[in-house]
Amino acid sequence: MDSALRQALEDRRQQQLYRQRQVMHSAQQPQRRLGNEAVLSFCSNDYLGLAADSRVAAAMIEGARHYGVGSGASHLTAGHTDAHHQLELELAVFTGRQRALLFSSGYMANLGVMTALAGRRDAVFHDRLNHASLLDGALLSGARFRRYPHLDTASLERMLQTCQSQRRLVVTDGVFSMDGDQADLVALSALCQQHQAWLVVDDAHGFGVLGAKGGGSAAVSGLAADQLPVLIGTLGKAFGTAGAFVAGSDVLIETLIQFSRSYIYTTGLPPAVAEATRVSLALVQQEDWRRQHLQQLIQHFRQSCTAAGMSLLPSETPIQPLLIGCAGKAVRISEALLLQGVQVTAIRPPTVPAGSARLRVTLTATHTLEQVDRLVSNLKQVMESDDAAH
Ligand SMILES: *Cc1c(COP(=O)(O)O)cnc(C)c1O
Numbered sequence: 001m002d003s004a005l006r007q008a009l010e011d012r013r014q015q016q017l018y019r020q021r022q023v024m025h026s027a028q029q030p031q032r033r034l035g036n037e038a039v040l041s042f043c044s045n046d047y048l049g050l051a052a053d054s055r056v057a058a059a060m061i062e063g064a065r066h067y068g069v070g071s072g073a074s075h076l077t078a079g080h081t082d083a084h085h086q087l088e089l090e091l092a093v094f095t096g097r098q099r100a101l102l103f104s105s106g107y108m109a110n111l112g113v114m115t116a117l118a119g120r121r122d123a124v125f126h127d128r129l130n131h132a133s134l135l136d137g138a139l140l141s142g143a144r145f146r147r148y149p150h151l152d153t154a155s156l157e158r159m160l161q162t163c164q165s166q167r168r169l170v171v172t173d174g175v176f177s178m179d180g181d182q183a184d185l186v187a188l189s190a191l192c193q194q195h196q197a198w199l200v201v202d203d204a205h206g207f208g209v210l211g212a213k214g215g216g217s218a219a220v221s222g223l224a225a226d227q228l229p230v231l232i233g234t235l236g237k238a239f240g241t242a243g244a245f246v247a248g249s250d251v252l253i254e255t256l257i258q259f260s261r262s263y264i265y266t267t268g269l270p271p272a273v274a275e276a277t278r279v280s281l282a283l284v285q286q287e288d289w290r291r292q293h294l295q296q297l298i299q300h301f302r303q304s305c306t307a308a309g310m311s312l313l314p315s316e317t318p319i320q321p322l323l324i325g326c327a328g329k330a331v332r333i334s335e336a337l338l339l340q341g342v343q344v345t346a347i348r349p350p351t352v353p354a355g356s357a358r359l360r361v362t363l364t365a366t367h368t369l370e371q372v373d374r375l376v377s378n379l380k381q382v383m384e385s386d387d388a389a390h
Contacts, residue, residue: 016328027052041343049366050240059279063272071268079268097247106234106244107133112260118143123165160195174203174217180315185221200230208238290365304376330357
């Protein structure tokens with residue numbers, strides 16, 4: 001077996017696409033330990049800095065004392081506790097939807113939504129840069145599956161006009177995970193209304209970060225619940241814990257409970273994680289300073305990069321990629337930065353399209369302006385010496 005598998009690994013290595021895990025030795029925060037080295041990290045999706053918050057951690061410890069560690073069964077057998085139930089009620093209020101349903105991860109939520117809502121007679125339309133889990137869910141559903149160019153609602157409209165399928169689903173990230181730009185939900189929802197399509201929005205990177213109280217892309221759009229009927233959020237990013245939720249109508253949630261195999265056939269999230277998330281959900285809404293500071297860091301980073309002659313993608317979110325192009329160069333720069341004690345991940349195909357390898361800088365509310373200055377000055381230096389050497 002190993003000799004049959006080795007060739008594909010070797011090919012990946014040749015293409016500069018081989019991936020390796022870095023073993024971190026400390027909590028999720030800007031100053032981290034990587035082996036024996038201290039690094040200043042800009043790789044985390046913990047946008048509000050809640051993953052290591054002591055109040056969230058204390059809720060998890062208290063939850064473990066009360067409920068133990070594992071939920072012991074799936075939600076539909078005996079694994080659904082009042083911790084899960086309360087969190088679902090609170091997420092429904094937070095999103096302004098009738099109900100919310102917890103999943104064990106965002107990946108599973110997306111598989112569950114796509115397979116429960118679409119089947120062989122249906123058509124699913126995807127933005128080309130949607131998250132892999134949405135694409136995998138669409139493939140698994142067996143629906144006819146088409147991708148439209150990134151953010152191109154005119155192309156989507158042409159596809160919808162010629163579509164004969166019974167159900168049509170339009171599926172999009174709210175904030176695109178590797179680019180940081182945002183879908184035009186107002187335009188998409190108008191198109192969906194016009195062509196009787198259902199709009200599914202995965203706002204993994206919008207919830208907590210965008211909107212006055214962290215209500216995400218949906219809150220910013222100002223659209224009503226029936227115009228955005230299927231909302232997906234993950235809890236492992238701005239909420240700092242783990243898991244995911246789908247929010248929508250009572251009928252949608254009952255449909256997912258009955259038909260989502262990735263909901264039915266898996267062990268429930270540990271109740272202590274639900275308890276921790278209840279606290280982080282309250283903090284997300286109460287601590288506006290986290291969003292305000294984050295916005296200040298984003299503006300500062302963009303202005304400093306522009307002043308230093310580095311070009312950024314058009315993003316107003318904490319995801320601030322520097323487009324490099326060649327995968328080998330992106331890795332070289334990431335490695336050179338790490339030698340200077342700054343950690344920024346190189347993102348390569350197949351996570352992003354061929355020829356669009358990038359450094360994905362992410363900012364969090366626990367970074368300081370001085371740390372952003374250090375990032376920009378190291379970036380500039382490393383990019384200049386790389387240009388000089390190649
Ligand atoms: C991270 C992410 C997911 C997956 O969520 P997990 O809880 O990490 O499995 C889904 N969609 C998008 C857009 C994401 O960025």
